Amino acid sequence: MPWKSKKQRNVEQVARQQRVREDARHKRRPSRDDLARVLLWQMITAAQGRKDARLALDKLSEAIVGELERQGFDIRESEDVFEELADRYVDGLVPFRPKRHLVPV
Structure with a gap:
């Protein structure tokens, strides 16, 4: 053959x-990315709901940025992306666009 x-x-x-x-x-x-987005959103909003919110977010950021650095990403850029997401998620509203193909007809 x-x-x-x-x-x-x-x-x-x-x-x-x-x-x-x-x-x-x-x-x-759901895809792996769908799950990862929801998990990160839940982790950030849960951390913001704590008394020690800044400390919790800093620990979460360190863990995520550290792993991204290990993969070769720039530390400062990774921190910036995390902070932008944390700021966007501060209101607790679900920040995801609806997936029209999943909406029941």
Whole structure:
């Protein structure tokens, strides 16, 4: 059996990935990123609700930024992103855009 060309493998991969996405959408299955966004939002809003909110947010920031630094991201940029998210989440409102494909018809 001859090897498939790289172009043919890529075409098949695109079709396979599209089926995976459509199946996930049909099943209303959240992605890893969906889960991570909700978890981070819950952690930040929970930390802000504590008496020692600044200390709790600083500990959370240190843990997250430390891991991002280990992965090669810039520390200052990572801290800035975390602080922007924490500021955005301060009101406690759900900050996520609705996913129209999940809204019941």
